[in-house]
Amino acid sequence: MRRGLLPYCVLAMLRDTERYGFELVQALGSVDGMVTGQGTIYPLLSRLRRQGLVGTTWRESTAGPPRRYYQLTEAGRTALADFTRDWTQLRDSVDTLLGPQEKDTP
């Protein structure tokens, strides 16, 4: 996983629902090759929070102590949308370049 992409993957996991740390790490971990060293997600979340891309809320848990939930802020939503557009464009460009070569070596 390219390090620069991970922040956007974290933002993407929060697009539709807020999640608490353990839940988020589990969800990311279930995607192949996404994270080595799950613990490094937490400093990343901290940075995204300081950059104003995610917000946090403490909520009571049915079992155990309160959980700290992360959710996308408006700035986070904008950053994710910008990235999605750039990524799609980049992917298409790379695919175009890779395409003919793939045909040469079937």
Next chain:
Amino acid sequence: MTDDRLAADYLRRLRRAARAMPRARRRELTDEIAAHIAEARAAGEQPLQRVLDDLGDPKDIAATGRVRRRLGLQEVAAVILLPLGGFIFVAGWIVGLILLWASPRWRWPDKLLGTLFWPFGYAGVLYGLVGGAFANAANNAGSFCGNGCTSTSQGGGMPTWLEVLILVAAFVPPAAVATWLVLRARWVPDQTEQPISEPARA
């Protein structure tokens, strides 16, 4: 090792690895990792050792988003001049201060610490000691003793062990502060990890 011991040991290693972090951030990180471990243990789907292995080396976690960089000449000079430059007619210390505040590798709390630790730290103690030693010598020289004089008077100064103790105590804080400044300057934010498009701040 029991699970409680295993978890406590992991968190202790994390706290140690994160010691150069600003306090609030270190607290946030250790709280989140502790919560993660507690959640995993409550879920009980995996043995704790596996959970900790998946989390990864505490050193890697603490180093996320930072890269280790060699100190620049400016930082090395500052760390040397701040504690010792005062003895070069104080000017060395002032040069050290300028280097400290001009460096982008430290943030203001570190700069403040670096500024205060010489004048309010061991310098006063050291001058007191040197003054005391002079007084001592003067006393000894001044007190005429005949051949039969068996006085074991210390000349009114401090006992030697106390001087040694103060001397040691005087050198520990500057060494600690210098080490701290080096630690802080060596870990710098990793620019390559910043998101590609920074959001416009409102």
